[in-house]
Amino acid sequence: MKAMVFANLNHLPLVVTGYNQIKIGPYLRGEKSKRKYRRFFAFQKSIIGEQVEKLKLKFFASYKKVFEPSLSAVVVNEPTVFVFSAIPHWQHFFDDLRQHRPLVKELFHQSLSANVKSELASKQSPEIGVHIRMGDFRSLKAGEDFKNVGAVRTPETYFRIDRSREKY
Template structure:
């Protein structure tokens, strides 16, 4: 697993699980238990520890693997391309083969190879969540508008920053507020909004002070991720794999910061793009796209 947050760990996991499914192979039990010092040093709200979130009985035993590794030779392949699955030939002279996924895809197309397999990946993810946590998640109401505001190790933008390129720069809080107000203007009233963030309330006051806006009190990143994915509309943090995963899992209207979306491939497949808005939008720059207005009106109809 990469030494990053939950979103980037999940992307490596998902590619391994899909590759195994396509080739009829077992998957070694993922290691979610690594402790990260950075979140403690930065005093982040969430500490990025995920070992207690998942069950692993459906995976190949890590103990059994290490036992075999000690007595058998091993043939290794790293990050094979999905387009070359049939060209992967195993060395018959070895006792067994291990195919290792540890690379994060380019942000230009983060869900490459996974887009058409969204139902399978979602079912696998939900299926390995601890039942007690999953029950707690589904006891909570689905958010109307889910807003993900990434703070943590991201920094405030500085004058002259090229926000579209600098991935560790925070999406401006005031942009979230502008977009929320625009969505509400289209709806004709103040739709409820839930903020999901690793930031503290005092850092989010510019949007928390708006009416019908609340902050998720969950301290579990996976809880927030799945709950955010159940939103009827997502306002996303740029360059955030967490936002991207919520959009991918939820397949719901998703609004990105304008410069971000101009650089990357869509998360949704083309047939879905004709029905559900996924794109960059800033009320200060342009009028809301027609498909977004239609999606918001559908939300209004479903909540009345």
């Protein structure tokens, strides 16, 4: 989403690669659902289409590269490729996006595929499912402060749905 916001703020084209990856974790754990999100987003391409995009990016190999730029308007005086590939620290995951919340909502809705939008429009009211994965993380120990430790379960009190019937 950071790349989408940056591209929008700077009126730049956006190329998404690396979305089509086989996740082996669900297979190794023997999970029924393999969490495949194909055809959910308009930017998704077939595996072949994605390889074509990667080949196109090779034409920009001589361009200056800026990794993880801040979400602001930039002035560029030379051909530049802006690369977003890092995962933010868990304590600051949405920090850069907070000030752009209305734009994030708009871009997210725009990025949904036509099929997903059609399916959502056919629903009478939003269906909300909350899945909190707990098996991957240890419980918070007595006296530990959640905001100061990582790789622990988020306390259930953190999750609140205040406006579950509000539509986008």
